[in-house]
Amino acid sequence: MSDNTSSSMQNQFANKAQAWSARFTEPVSDLVKRYTASVNFDKRLAAFDIQGSLAHATMLATVGVISNDDLQAIERGMAQILDEIAQQQFEWSIDLEDVHLNIEKRLVEIIGDAGKRLHTGRSRNDQVATDIRLWLRAEIDTAITLLQQLRKGLATLALKHSDTILPGFTHLQVAQPVTFGHHLLAYAEMFGRDAERLADCRKRVNRLPLGAAALAGTSYPIDREQVASLLEFDGVCRNSLDAVSDRDFAIEFCAAAALIMTHISRFSEELVLWVSPRVGFIDIADRFCTGSSIMPQKKNPDVPELARGKTGRVNGHLMALLTLMKGQPLAYNKDNQEDKEGLFDSADTIRDTLTIFVDMVDGIRVHPEAMRAAALQGFATATDLADYLVKKGLPFRDAHETVALAVRKCEEKGCDLADLSLDELKAFHPSIEEDIYGVLTLEGSVASRNHIGGTAPERVRFEAERILGE
Ligand code: ARG
Numbered sequence: 001m002s003d004n005t006s007s008s009m010q011n012q013f014a015n016k017a018q019a020w021s022a023r024f025t026e027p028v029s030d031l032v033k034r035y036t037a038s039v040n041f042d043k044r045l046a047a048f049d050i051q052g053s054l055a056h057a058t059m060l061a062t063v064g065v066i067s068n069d070d071l072q073a074i075e076r077g078m079a080q081i082l083d084e085i086a087q088q089q090f091e092w093s094i095d096l097e098d099v100h101l102n103i104e105k106r107l108v109e110i111i112g113d114a115g116k117r118l119h120t121g122r123s124r125n126d127q128v129a130t131d132i133r134l135w136l137r138a139e140i141d142t143a144i145t146l147l148q149q150l151r152k153g154l155a156t157l158a159l160k161h162s163d164t165i166l167p168g169f170t171h172l173q174v175a176q177p178v179t180f181g182h183h184l185l186a187y188a189e190m191f192g193r194d195a196e197r198l199a200d201c202r203k204r205v206n207r208l209p210l211g212a213a214a215l216a217g218t219s220y221p222i223d224r225e226q227v228a229s230l231l232e233f234d235g236v237c238r239n240s241l242d243a244v245s246d247r248d249f250a251i252e253f254c255a256a257a258a259l260i261m262t263h264i265s266r267f268s269e270e271l272v273l274w275v276s277p278r279v280g281f282i283d284i285a286d287r288f289c290t291g292s293s294i295m296p297q298k299k300n301p302d303v304p305e306l307a308r309g310k311t312g313r314v315n316g317h318l319m320a321l322l323t324l325m326k327g328q329p330l331a332y333n334k335d336n337q338e339d340k341e342g343l344f345d346s347a348d349t350i351r352d353t354l355t356i357f358v359d360m361v362d363g364i365r366v367h368p369e370a371m372r373a374a375a376l377q378g379f380a381t382a383t384d385l386a387d388y389l390v391k392k393g394l395p396f397r398d399a400h401e402t403v404a405l406a407v408r409k410c411e412e413k414g415c416d417l418a419d420l421s422l423d424e425l426k427a428f429h430p431s432i433e434e435d436i437y438g439v440l441t442l443e444g445s446v447a448s449r450n451h452i453g454g455t456a457p458e459r460v461r462f463e464a465e466r467i468l469g470e
Contacts, residue, residue, distance in 0.1 A: 038337050039092050041344065042099040046085050048134040049099050050078045052127060055230040056210060057118055063221050066117045073114035077107045098337075099131075100124050121220035122213060125244040125332040129209035132339070134231065136253055139347040140202045146354035147195040147260070148470070151188045153361040155467035158184040162464065163457035165442045166281060166371035167380050174378025177442045180371060181460035188467055190263040197256040205249045208233040212240035215331035241331040247339050251325060254318040257346040261311040264353055268304035271360075275301050280370045285363030288356070303360060307353050314349050317342030375442050379407050379417055384445045385436070392431040402428050 028036070054075060061071035081103055084090040096102045101124075108115035158181035168178035208231060211217065211224035217240045224236045237243035274281040284301060292298035320342045324335055382403050389399035406428050410417055418440040425432045438444045450456035 033094060036097065036334075037094045038098045038340065039094055039096065039102055041341050042128075042131075043092055043102070044344065045099050045128075045131040045135055046103060047082065048131045048138075049103055049127070050082055051134060052130045052210065052231065053103070053118060054078055055227045056122055058230060059223050059226045060117075060120060060220075062226060063223055065120055065220050065222075066114070070114040070117050073111040074107065074118055077111040077115060080110055081106055098124070098128075100127055121218040121222050122210065123215075123244070125214050126209045126212040126240075128336075129212075129244055130231075132247075132250065132343070133205050133207070133209065133233075136205050136250065136343070136347070137202060139351070140198050140205065140253065143257075143260070143347070143350055143354065144195045144198050146351065146358060147191045147198070149358045150354055150361065151191050151195075151467055151470075153358055154184045154188040154191075155464040157361060157364060157366075158182070158188070158460055159464040159468070161366055161368070162460040163443075163446075164366060164368045164371060165375050165446055167375040167378060168455070174375075174380050176383055177375045177380045177445045178455040179446050179457055179460050180366065180368075181457070181464060182455040185460060185463050185467070187263065187267050190266075191260075192467075194256065194260045194263060197259065198253075201249065201252040201256055203234065204252065206232075206234045207243075208236045209243035212237065212243035215241055215244055245328065245331040245333070245336070247321065247325055247336060250339055250343050251318070251321045254314070254321050254343065254346050257350045258311075258315045258318045260350050261307075261314040261353065264357065265308040265311040267357075268308040271304040272301050272308070275299075279374070280367055281374070282367060283365040284360055285365075288360050288363070303356060307357070310349050310353065314346050317346045372442065376416060379410065381417060381440045381442065381445045382407055384439045384448070385417060387448075388436060388439045389429055389431065392429075394429070394431075 057066065057071050057074045060066040061068050066074075081090065084106075090102075090106070092102055093105075096105055104115065104119065107118065160181075161184070162179060162181040164180040165177050166180050166183065167174040168176050168183070208224060208228040210227050211222050228234075228236050271282070271284060273279055275284055284304075286299070288301065288303040289299045290302045292300065321339060324338050328335055385406065386396065386399040386403045389402060390396050394402070406417060406420065406425070409424070410420065413419075418437060422432070422434060422436070425436060439448075446455050446457065448456070450458060452459070
């Protein structure tokens with residue numbers, strides 16, 4: 001205990017279990033204490049809580065609400081607290097409910113009365129909203145960096161496989177040949193939009209609630225712009241009631257996180273399919289797989305499967321936060337304390353998932369022969385034959401019909417379109433010439449789709465290089 005502890009009335013904050021307990025005649029039960037406390041999960045906001053407090057104290061000193069001596073004491077006390085937390089010597093107490101009261105109580109223990117002045121013109125309501133925004137801003141920046149790394153990893157692999165051909169699917173039926181690079185870059189596009197979404201969300205996260213105090217603002221001559229600039233916020237929340245109560249910025253983040261995981265789950269599904277021995281398009285490095293305790297031959301793609309599964313919890317957090325906010329009257333309500341665990345878990349899940357995926361994409365080994373063999377099955381170039389006939393003057397619908405008949409013949413014969421002789425092909429339409437074989441090849445098919453967004457190797461190289469140059 002510090003030298004400032006005494007039994008006098010002035011020191012009741014340092015002595016009492018709860019900051020507000022002077023008003024109450026009976027203590028809460030242990031269960032209610034546990035039920036209402038958030039310190040076990042919000043203590044991870046400690047560094048941001050201190051950062052916010054230091055900016056607030058600096059402002060209070062600038063406008064003359066506290067003295068410079070008080071400010072210096074607060075800075076010294078907070079430095080010590082940060083150190084104690086880093087050394088894991090800080091004693092978190094559930095009696096003190098949350099991260100804010102734990103830190104404030106310790107500050108008062110260390111520096112005495114100056115610590116008690118810190119909360120002037122402020123409330124835990126604007127304090128917690130500020131902490132979450134500071135924390136979330138950092139998480140957003142990390143996630144954007146990881147998404148960019150993942151995009152570059154995909155682009156690197158795409159460049160290597162700009163002319164590796166595999167079947168493209170619709171309805172999981174062989175549709176048309178595509179290049180593997182093109183397939184990978186589809187995900188690079190999705191993750192690019194995810195990064196844009198986060199950058200957009202960040203704009204609304206990056207506003208300062210402090211100054212709203214409990215709900216109505218404060219009568220002290222505060223300078224909110226100074227606090228905003230110290231904390232590198234782009235501006236201040238313009239309405240105190242809104243500032244302390246709405247969590248739409250957290251909901252937006254959870255929506256963006258849910259979409260990231262949704263994209264990850266699509267990619268995961270393909271990875272799981274591709275590594276299946278039945279398909280055998282790729283191998284992923286052993287460090288992302290596990291064996292079976294009973295079947296010695298197994299190499300299970302656990303990481304993509306788990307990532308696919310974890311999408312569920314992140315989607316769930318979005319629904320939980322929307323439901324938490326729905327119907328809440330102005331201004332702050334304790335419901336909002338429930339915003340944190342889901343939000344934290346969403347951020348943790350995307351951070352871990354993206355970090356692992358950056359590494360996993362780097363370790364993908366491709367089997368072009370297996371991809372090619374699959375593309376040669378299922379009449380992947382049927383559309384090319386139809387397009388060939390259109391270029392010879394047939395209306396597309398007639399060409400479509402003609403090719404359908406040719407496919408039926410191949411199915412009967414058990415061969416591919418390219419295996420039919422020129423005479424057999426001519427029987428379907430006399431305009432078919434020797435040059436048809438150039439069209440029916442996989443290479444001819446992909447090379448012909450040479451426009452922005454097409455699968456041609458040249459286009460894939462262009463797009464991959466664009467992403468790598470970002
Ligand atoms: N632990 C609270 C939260 O997470 C902090 C704000 C508490 N404010 C209050 N008036 N009880 O929302």
